[in-house]
Amino acid sequence: GGAFGLPASGFLAADGHIARARHSRNDVERWDRALDAAVAMKDPKDLQAANTKIFDDHSDKYSTTINEALEAYGADHDFFTRHKVRLIRYLLEKQGLKSADLDFLDVGCGIANIHEMIGPDFRTVTGIDVSSASIDAARARFPDYEYHLYDGDRLPIDDNSKDLSVAICVFHHVPPEDWQSLASEMLRVLRPGGAALVIEHNPHNPVTRRIVNR
Numbered sequence: 001g002g003a004f005g006l007p008a009s010g011f012l013a014a015d016g017h018i019a020r021a022r023h024s025r026n027d028v029e030r031w032d033r034a035l036d037a038a039v040a041m042k043d044p045k046d047l048q049a050a051n052t053k054i055f056d057d058h059s060d061k062y063s064t065t066i067n068e069a070l071e072a073y074g075a076d077h078d079f080f081t082r083h084k085v086r087l088i089r090y091l092l093e094k095q096g097l098k099s100a101d102l103d104f105l106d107v108g109c110g111i112a113n114i115h116e117m118i119g120p121d122f123r124t125v126t127g128i129d130v131s132s133a134s135i136d137a138a139r140a141r142f143p144d145y146e147y148h149l150y151d152g153d154r155l156p157i158d159d160n161s162k163d164l165s166v167a168i169c170v171f172h173h174v175p176p177e178d179w180q181s182l183a184s185e186m187l188r189v190l191r192p193g194g195a196a197l198v199i200e201h202n203p204h205n206p207v208t209r210r211i212v213n214r
Contacts, residue, residue, distance in 0.1 A: 155188070172200060
């Protein structure tokens with residue numbers, strides 16, 4: 001992993017891990033069909049709809065599914081979540097930012113697993129996601145935080161309203177031609193001096209690529 005400058009404001013970090021997928025045959029076949037259909041789609045809105053359905057369908061067993069994939073390696077989802085929390089805290093310290101003074105935006109928050117560990121660090125926490133089932137789960141888990149459904153185009157957040165915007169393992173679900181647009185949106189919502197952070201799987205690791213593609 002490493003830290004790289006984003007235009008105008010913020011920074012970009014890359015991070016990843018290796019895991020072996022261990023799902024039921026029915027799960028794998030169903031996901032393969034959904035992903036094959038998504039890849040064949042030319043319209044980004046169709047691709048977004050396919051991705052949204054996948055996450056809606058698995059919002060109630062997201063952590064269980066990941067833990068099954070990691071079981072052979074003696075780690076669980078929380079292990080890697082803690083690692084991401086340490087990375088965020090480290091990069092904020094390097095930037096001279098105090099989390100207690102920051103309004104935090106989690107782009108693609110899913111069911112908000114990381115908020116249990118890092119949410120109390122911040123002044124406010126907001127999460128957005130394209131999956132309505134995931135947003136419902138996040139709201140039920142953390143009623144003191146704010147969650148919004150995202151249409152995949154413009155972030156439902158006002159300009160200059162956040163101090164830190166983070167996307168954790170989100171960009172690999174977004175068509176490459178839309179990466180710049182999403183990054184620009186993450187910067188748009190920041191106050192002057194704010195930071196944008198992207199944490200992603202290591203794209204140079206062939207095992208990681210295989211797991212993500214499955």
